[in-house]
Amino acid sequence: MSYSHTTIWIIILAMALGSFLIRFSFLGFIGDREMPDWVLRHLRYTPVAVLPGLVAPLVFWPDATGGHIDPARLAAALVTLSVGYFGKNVLVAILSGAATLYAMIYLLG
Amino acid sequence: MGNLGPMEVSTNPKTAFLRGARDALPFILVVGPFALLFGVVGTEAGLNLTEVMGFSVLVIAGASQFAALQVMSENAPTVIVILTALAVNLRMAMYSASLTPFLGKAPVWKRAMVAYFMVDQAYTLSQIKFEMEPELSVSARFAYYIGTVAPIAPFWYALTYVGAVAGTQIPAEFALDFALPITFIAMIAPALRTMAHVAAAVTSIVVALLMAWMPYGTGLLVAASVAMVVGAQVELWQGRRARKRSAP
Numbered sequence: 001m002s003y004s005h006t007t008i009w010i011i012i013l014a015m016a017l018g019s020f021l022i023r024f025s026f027l028g029f030i031g032d033r034e035m036p037d038w039v040l041r042h043l044r045y046t047p048v049a050v051l052p053g054l055v056a057p058l059v060f061w062p063d064a065t066g067g068h069i070d071p072a073r074l075a076a077a078l079v080t081l082s083v084g085y086f087g088k089n090v091l092v093a094i095l096s097g098a099a100t101l102y103a104m105i106y107l108l109g
Numbered sequence: 110m111g112n113l114g115p116m117e118v119s120t121n122p123k124t125a126f127l128r129g130a131r132d133a134l135p136f137i138l139v140v141g142p143f144a145l146l147f148g149v150v151g152t153e154a155g156l157n158l159t160e161v162m163g164f165s166v167l168v169i170a171g172a173s174q175f176a177a178l179q180v181m182s183e184n185a186p187t188v189i190v191i192l193t194a195l196a197v198n199l200r201m202a203m204y205s206a207s208l209t210p211f212l213g214k215a216p217v218w219k220r221a222m223v224a225y226f227m228v229d230q231a232y233t234l235s236q237i238k239f240e241m242e243p244e245l246s247v248s249a250r251f252a253y254y255i256g257t258v259a260p261i262a263p264f265w266y267a268l269t270y271v272g273a274v275a276g277t278q279i280p281a282e283f284a285l286d287f288a289l290p291i292t293f294i295a296m297i298a299p300a301l302r303t304m305a306h307v308a309a310a311v312t313s314i315v316v317a318l319l320m321a322w323m324p325y326g327t328g329l330l331v332a333a334s335v336a337m338v339v340g341a342q343v344e345l346w347q348g349r350r351a352r353k354r355s356a357p
Contacts, residue, residue, distance in 0.1 A: 001155050001181045008160050011190050015177060016167035018195045024224035026206040027213065038341070043203040045309040045340030046333075047172070048300055050197050051293045052310040053317030053332035054176055058290045060318065073287055080291050084298025091139050093295035101287055 072104035120245055122252035129234070129256020136230040137264045143171050144265045146288050147178075148272020153285060154178050158273050165269035169228065169262070172296060173197040175289055180329075189327060196333055204232040211239040211250050219251050226258040304347060309340030 003011070059077045061067045080097030087093060144165065151161040151174075164174045177194040185193075204227055212223055235254045239245065245253070301307050313336035320328030 002184055003181065003187075005157075005160070007187055008156065009163070011177065011181070011187060011194075012160065012163045012167055014191045015164075015170075015173065015194050018191065019168055019170050019173060019198050019201070020224055022195065022198050023201045023205055023227040024221065025202050026209045027220045027224055028205075028217070030206070030209060040203060040206065041341040041344060042337045043199060044344075045306065045337045046196065046199040046203075048297060048306045048310045049313050049336035049340060050176070050193075050329070050333045051172065051297050051313075053313035053329050053336065054179060054193075054197075055290045055293045055297075056314040056317045057321055058179070058287075059294075061321075062286065064284065064286045072284075073290075076287060076291060077294055080294040081298050084295045085301055088299040090295045090299065091142070093298060094142070094291055097291035097295065098288075101284055101291070105284060 072101055072108055075104050076101035120249045122246075122248050125245065125249040125253040126256035126259070129238075129253040130259045131256075132234050132238075133230060133257040133260050137260055140171075140230070140261050140265055141268050143292065144268035145272040146292065147171065147174055148269040148274070149276040150175070150285065150289060151178060151269075152273045152276030154182055156273075158270075161269060161273040162266070165266055168194075169225070169265065170198050170201075171228075171265075172293070175292065179289060189330075193329060196330065201227055204236075207236060208232065208239075211235075212247065212254070215247050215251055223251070223254055226255070226262060228258065228261065230261060231257040303344070305340045305343040308343040309336045312336040312339040 055077075059073060060069060062070050062073050064070070065073070076097045079100040080093050083096040084090065084093030147165060148161055151164065152158075156164075164177070168174055173194045176197045177190055180190045180193045205224070208223065212220060215223070231254060234257045235250070238253055239250055297310060301310060313332050316332035316335050317329055320331050322328070323331065
């Protein structure tokens, strides 16, 4: 990355303030009033709407292999997804994915 | 305090704090490695120790911090970095809204503390507790909530530090570039509870890949917006279908 230290601190402080305001929002400003259903309905999907799109290019076109599909990383992603989906345990899913990645890298050389 | 029976015990703030801390204890197994990883990946990406700690102490939101690192590694403009990181954190607005009926009457400094420490684990534990024990006083609820973050937050700071200090000594063979995707996939997978969640996730992937040509990660913001709408619409559609089926 090529950011100056000042820019990095601007990012950190903006994220700190923004995150605080998001977290404080209803608790701090709205009090007991109800939030409209349509807002809640969209907020419900923010994690599953942002994170998969962030991860997808890293899985299909990893920088470490020059942007080419890499069987080891693809397999690790699939194993992590399956273990996380069926097992519902984040830590076990991470460990399974890492084990798959290292095993595949070792096997494929 | 007099001997007023079990009800009194459960609304005592000190007891509530200890119960919160005990309930949250297993989560240090999830938070610890995640914090360690942020320290390592942040240092590898080129942040110095103070900056890495600045993220973990001031922002205190793992997924959002990792998202910022990822977009920063693509040298995206500052505004895009901030928008992407905050988009990941938007779910906290939903947490804030659902805690409001239980903690909305607490003094503002307490509500500010609740906001600062709002992390997935504290929210989830507290929300369940408050619903199951409606007799808890507002101060007991606050004590329980702070109890849940008592083991988590110091662990988060400390292990970020350890990761940042150890980070630069980890060789490339460890394929740490893929630690971040694996962590995110592991966080998303259990959240794919309904057809609407799956539809939103699939939409996000497809649109992000199709829009990868857009500069500086702006494609991701497009993908996330479309995916949120798709999730909400599928939820509505499923609700209508369920009502139609149950109609006589």
